[in-house]
Amino acid sequence: MLPIVLASSTDEGGFAPPTIDQTHLPDILPWMAEYGTGFGKQMLMIILSVILISAFFMLAMRKPGLVPGKVQWLAESGYAFVRNGMGRDIIGEKEFKPFVPLLFGLFFFVIVNNLFGAVPFLQLPSFSHAGSAYALALIVYIIWIGLGIKRNGLKYFKLAVVPSGVPGWILPLLVPLEIISTFLVRPLTHSLRLMATMLSGHMIIMLAGAGAQYLIMETGNVALQATGVLVVLGSVAMYFLELLIMYLQAFVFTLLTAIYIQGALAANDH
Secondary structure (H helix, E strand, C coil): CCCCCCCEECCCCCEECCCHHHHCCCCCEEEEHHHCEEECHHHHHHHHHHHHHHHHHHHHCCCCCCCCCHHHHHHHHHHHHHHHHHHHHHHCCCCCHHHHHHHHHHHHHHHHHHHHHHCCCCCCCHHHCHHHHHHHHHHHHHHHHHHHHHHHCCHHHHHHHCCCCCCHHHHHHHHHHHHHHHHHHHHHHHHHHHHHHHHHHHHHHHHHHHHHHHHHHCCCCHHHHHHHHHHHHHHHHHHHHHHHHHHHHHHHHHHHHHHHHHHHHCHHHC
């Protein structure tokens, strides 16, 4: 579905593409208007996602049967996918079970908020806003560092940045790179990958919708109007590609979380 974006014209009468500011609606309850912050549509959708996820799994498992129905089967399949495919396979058979609720919650929380961008009238992925992606990545960052310290004490910081078997003469060059990569770049890329992908996909769909509207309704040129129709058809293919990307980003975010947890737990093994 194309977002509802009204094409506008420049002072010279040409097409004015939508901007990033148009991806974020005005706050419903602005509490710090001078800083542009408040309770907005994306916060509302994050709350809605928690309600929807909780309601679905509570409904699916309200009366579980030995032979599952369609809803129970869907819920159990989603749980098994996260538990086995990301928990057990990445963290390991011995230690994965305590982290299954975290991975399960992250995967479905991210995927539902991503899919909001494909729902008519909502049509805005929650994680296209940097703040929500930063917050989620920060939670994961604190968890895996905390696990590393709990397992190895403060020695964890040395284990995380000093690779085993590396000659001593190269450590002064390697260790600063490892510190930057592990403790600075990792959380940034974890969040920015999700945010940038959701924002760019949303902007492409917005641009296609606004461009098609302008070509069809504003130009008065048959050839350009026909081009606008082709843009609409191409946007349908882009819509389905965006659905795939929404799923992949939820998978990648959760998979990386499992990898970071596994690395923190196994830091003393290398």
